Amino acid sequence: MSTVVLLVITGLGLGALYFLVASGLSLIYGLMGVLNFAHGAFLTISAFLGWEAGRRVSDGTWWGLAVSALVGMAVGALVAALTEYFLIRRLYERHIEQALVTVGLSLAAVALFEGIWGTDPIYTAKPEWLTETTEILGARIPNDRFLLIACALVVLGGIVLFLHRTRYGLIIRAGVENRQMVSALGIDVRRSFTLVFAIGGAAAGLGGVLASVYYGYVSAHLGSVLLIFAFIVTVIGGLGSLTGAAVASVLVAVLQQFANFYLGGTGDLVVVVALAVVLLIRPRGLMGKVA
Amino acid sequence: MSRRTRWQNTALLPVIGGVLAVVGLAVLPLLAIDVPGVLPGPTYTPGTLQLLAYAMLIAALALGYRMMFGLAGLLSFGHALFFAAGAYGLGMTLEAFAPPEWPGDLIFVVSILVTLVGGLVLAMTVGALALRVTGISFAMVTLAFAQAGSVLIRRNPGGATGGDEGLSLDIEHVPSALVGVVNTRNLYWLALAVLVVVYLVVLWVERSRAGHVAAATRENELRVRVLGLRPYTVKLLVFVVASVLAVVVGMAYLLLQSGASPRIATADFTLTLLVIVVLGGVGYRWGAIVGGIVYTILDQRLTALAGSDAVAGLPAVLRVPLSEPLFILGTLFVLVVLFLPGGIAGLPQRIRSGRVRHPLEAEEATDA
Amino acid sequence: MTESILDVRGLTGRIAGQQVIEDVTFEVPATGVTALLGRNGVGKTSTVKSVLGLIERSGEVRLAGERIDGLPTHRIVQRGVGYVPEDREVFGGLTVAENLRLAERDAAPRRELVERLFPDLVERRAQRAGTLSGGQQQMVSLARALVNDNRLLLVDEPTKGLAPRIVDEVAAALATAAETVPILLVEQNLHVIRRLAERVVVLSGGTVVFTGTAHEFLDDEALVQRHLGVHDASEAA
Numbered sequence: 072m073s074t075v076v077l078l079v080i081t082g083l084g085l086g087a088l089y090f091l092v093a094s095g096l097s098l099i100y101g102l103m104g105v106l107n108f109a110h111g112a113f114l115t116i117s118a119f120l121g122w123e124a125g126r127r128v129s130d131g132t133w134w135g136l137a138v139s140a141l142v143g144m145a146v147g148a149l150v151a152a153l154t155e156y157f158l159i160r161r162l163y164e165r166h167i168e169q170a171l172v173t174v175g176l177s178l179a180a181v182a183l184f185e186g187i188w189g190t191d192p193i194y195t196a197k198p199e200w201l202t203e204t205t206e207i208l209g210a211r212i213p214n215d216r217f218l219l220i221a222c223a224l225v226v227l228g229g230i231v232l233f234l235h236r237t238r239y240g241l242i243i244r245a246g247v248e249n250r251q252m253v254s255a256l257g258i259d260v261r262r263s264f265t266l267v268f269a270i271g272g273a274a275a276g277l278g279g280v281l282a283s284v285y286y287g288y289v290s291a292h293l294g295s296v297l298l299i300f301a302f303i304v305t306v307i308g309g310l311g312s313l314t315g316a317a318v319a320s321v322l323v324a325v326l327q328q329f330a331n332f333y334l335g336g337t338g339d340l341v342v343v344v345a346l347a348v349v350l351l352i353r354p355r356g357l358m359g360k361v362a
Numbered sequence: 363m364s365r366r367t368r369w370q371n372t373a374l375l376p377v378i379g380g381v382l383a384v385v386g387l388a389v390l391p392l393l394a395i396d397v398p399g400v401l402p403g404p405t406y407t408p409g410t411l412q413l414l415a416y417a418m419l420i421a422a423l424a425l426g427y428r429m430m431f432g433l434a435g436l437l438s439f440g441h442a443l444f445f446a447a448g449a450y451g452l453g454m455t456l457e458a459f460a461p462p463e464w465p466g467d468l469i470f471v472v473s474i475l476v477t478l479v480g481g482l483v484l485a486m487t488v489g490a491l492a493l494r495v496t497g498i499s500f501a502m503v504t505l506a507f508a509q510a511g512s513v514l515i516r517r518n519p520g521g522a523t524g525g526d527e528g529l530s531l532d533i534e535h536v537p538s539a540l541v542g543v544v545n546t547r548n549l550y551w552l553a554l555a556v557l558v559v560v561y562l563v564v565l566w567v568e569r570s571r572a573g574h575v576a577a578a579t580r581e582n583e584l585r586v587r588v589l590g591l592r593p594y595t596v597k598l599l600v601f602v603v604a605s606v607l608a609v610v611v612g613m614a615y616l617l618l619q620s621g622a623s624p625r626i627a628t629a630d631f632t633l634t635l636l637v638i639v640v641l642g643g644v645g646y647r648w649g650a651i652v653g654g655i656v657y658t659i660l661d662q663r664l665t666a667l668a669g670s671d672a673v674a675g676l677p678a679v680l681r682v683p684l685s686e687p688l689f690i691l692g693t694l695f696v697l698v699v700l701f702l703p704g705g706i707a708g709l710p711q712r713i714r715s716g717r718v719r720h721p722l723e724a725e726e727a728t729d730a
Numbered sequence: 731m732t733e734s735i736l737d738v739r740g741l742t743g744r745i746a747g748q749q750v751i752e753d754v755t756f757e758v759p760a761t762g763v764t765a766l767l768g769r770n771g772v773g774k775t776s777t778v779k780s781v782l783g784l785i786e787r788s789g790e791v792r793l794a795g796e797r798i799d800g801l802p803t804h805r806i807v808q809r810g811v812g813y814v815p816e817d818r819e820v821f822g823g824l825t826v827a828e829n830l831r832l833a834e835r836d837a838a839p840r841r842e843l844v845e846r847l848f849p850d851l852v853e854r855r856a857q858r859a860g861t862l863s864g865g866q867q868q869m870v871s872l873a874r875a876l877v878n879d880n881r882l883l884l885v886d887e888p889t890k891g892l893a894p895r896i897v898d899e900v901a902a903a904l905a906t907a908a909e910t911v912p913i914l915l916v917e918q919n920l921h922v923i924r925r926l927a928e929r930v931v932v933l934s935g936g937t938v939v940f941t942g943t944a945h946e947f948l949d950d951e952a953l954v955q956r957h958l959g960v961h962d963a964s965e966a967a
Contacts, residue, residue: 174637179690258804303506343507346502351494
């Protein structure tokens with residue numbers, strides 16, 4: 072029993088990370104049709120700059136972590152918005168080229184990060200409490216899992232509120248369904264593109280800082296690894312669906328944990344198989360719109 | 363000049379040019395051409411031949427990838443899987459499969475055949491499944507399969523793949539003419555042969571009825587369906603041919619590099635291919651070749667540049683980016699996509715017509 | 731003829747590089763309903779979409795004398811063009827109220843008018859538009875256009891696939907709207923055309939083949955037969 076609890080909660084924690092990356096990917100794809108390969112780079116740069124800022128203020132304390140998180144979100148939002156504005160927008164409606172540009176950007180960015188911060192992981196300090204464990208139903212759960220889950224829930228709640236309570240949220244929800252019709256109502260839907268990139272970037276930025284807590288290090292490849300799983304999550308959940316991304320994040324991460332534990336470390340393979348199965352049975356994903 | 367002879371000339375020109383290029387490349391190891399800054403040494407030296415052979419293999423791989431992406435519009439993120447299947451497949455077969463009573467050369471040939479058949483089965487399986495979905499979903503399924511392959515190789519099941527260390531070639535049954543630095547020349551010729559064969563196969567597919575249907579499918583799937591043709595079958599054919607070609611190139615790669623590293627199975631490796639194809643020009647067959655060779659040599663030379671004293675002496679703002687070849691290549695790629703649709707191969711056409719051309723548009727434009 | 735609100739000259743439209751309408755020229759007068767007619771697939775919807783810039787187009791389009799053919803869709807709409815698309819295209823995941831709120835451009839949207847015309851929608855404010863019947867969705871789509879004070883309405887097949895009773899309701903709403911705003915109406919139902927339209931523009935093979943009053947056209951059975959492929963009015967359905 073305690074093993075199951077541990078696996079589920081660890082899975083939820085990892086799922087939280089996936090969600091922070093996948094939520095932005097899914098919204099961006101849903102609204103703009105852009106497959107954003109640079110999303111991992113947004114995460115990595117935020118993790119690095121968040122860590123740089125946090126350790127200068129107060130390394131290994133809650134205060135330092137809060138600074139990291141804020142800086143990470145700001146950096147993620149800014150970098151993502153700039154990417155949209157200067158690179159993606161120029162290639163309006165040319166989806167393959169847009170994806171290609173983000174591929175180039177991510178290759179260049181990872182190389183640049185390696186140049187600045189080196190190829191080896193840099194181990195990070197975290198607040199005392201996060202290094203400890205809490206006992207739940209006999210399972211000793213590392214405390215950082217709780218932080219991850221809480222943050223993802225806050226982000227999920229925040230995005231849902233934004234989407235349902237603001238005019239821009241309304242435009243984005245409508246745009247995910249039918250972008251052309253939004254323009255045909257006299258709304259400049261492109262303005263919301265930058266916004267969606269910024270929101271996705273901020274979530275990924277927070278994800279970067281939290282990933283450095285979860286893994287205990289930052290590295291130039293932090294984003295690349297998470298990005299592949301986030302892609303898988305996004306497709307399983309249904310491109311464009313925030314709820315789908317949330318559900319699929321949890322499913323994929325928990326499945327991964329269980330397979331790793333009970334099926335001899337085959338978590339990654341099981342996830343890939345799950346993706347293939349979902350796509351073949353239900354190509355639009357669990358909650359995606361009809362393509 | 364009458365119209366007719368002119369037409370014949372323009373049709374023959376690429377063929378003559380192609381033959382000359384192949385002959386030129388074939389005699390290169392016998393010459394001592396030195397291109398400072400581009401090649402590491404004179405053309406007969408093993409180091410240079412190794413680099414050129416590698417560039418030609420990458421070009422051959424890119425050529426197959428271009429056929430899928432440019433001709434059939436299939437954006438696959440899993441091409442590395444088949445390349446790795448060729449390299450690792452041959453490596454593992456050579457190690458595991460050795461009936462003592464068989465002569466070494468026979469084992470070598472049979473190993474190649476086994477790898478080819480294995481690759482064919484893999485390609486048909488992956489293709490048949492992945493092609494049930496289209497567009498981005500297709501890209502994702504291929505990515506997923508490739509990721510599975512990549513994970514498997516790193517896991518090192520039963521010590522077969524060497525995990526992160528990579529697999530080194532077991533030379534026991536490899537013909538001696540293909541082993542060792544002294545025989546780099548032969549490996550170079552092998553790479554050239556692979557490139558030529560891949561080119562001819564790609565040309566044959568593109569010129570065939572299936573190739574035309576594939577191109578039509580890319581433009582307008584509905585219309586092809588209306589004509590009563592099955593896009594699925596044609597796309598599967600293109601996918602399988604491109605994948606088996608990747609297996610062949612992978613085998614040559616194993617021999618050339620005397621081993622294989624897990625890097626060649628990663629999504630990043632496929633992305634590199636995509637970069638090469640776009641850099642060279644999606645609309646042109648020879649674009650993939652130019653892209654492959656330019657990319658490989660740039661990559662190698664930029665790495666050399668990164669380690670040079672000239673760069674080490676620069677201030678950090680310049681030194682850090684310049685010491686990362688992938689940063690420069692990635693940036694270059696972004697610029698090409700933004701400002702040079704059509705890639706390097708599209709340049710002459712662009713200069714001539716002054717028109718911005720969509721990269722997927724120029725199918726039989728200049729190299730037919 | 732009175733001054734025209736919409737003036738289309740040599741309009742050519744393309745979808746995925748393929749030409750769907752060629753050199754279309756016609757005018758929409760500043761009052762009343764102008765019907766855009768033709769068989770299926772002659773390019774009526776493409777014409778409307780080209781005017782709005784929803785598909786790639788070239789040629790001249792003037793709204794009240796000003797060129798709008800270079801503008802992006804949202805700017806054209808902001809200049810006072812209401813659009814009721816074919817197949818309604820309501821946002822299924824949004825509520826009725828959200829669909830309408832999204833459409834409101836004016837500082838003082840005409841909510842009372844919409845509520846008066848479509849009392850059904852008031853009750854269903856909080857319902858998701860995707861769960862409405864086809865007729866109700868058409869009401870939402872019309873309401874989205876009528877909630878603003880437009881200079882022109884482009885209405886594409888508003889009665890398609892609707893029950894006769896709903897067709898009447900839609901026609902009545904359009905008649906009310908037509909009192910204050912000129913309408914370019916794409917319509918197959920000849921009853922509705924007879925009831926609403928003063929002028930007709932007939933397309934065939936992607937170009938305009940007839941322009942004139944509704945009576946001139948509808949009373950000439952041979953003409954109707956040739957261009958719409960139906961005998962008189964009544965039994966189009």
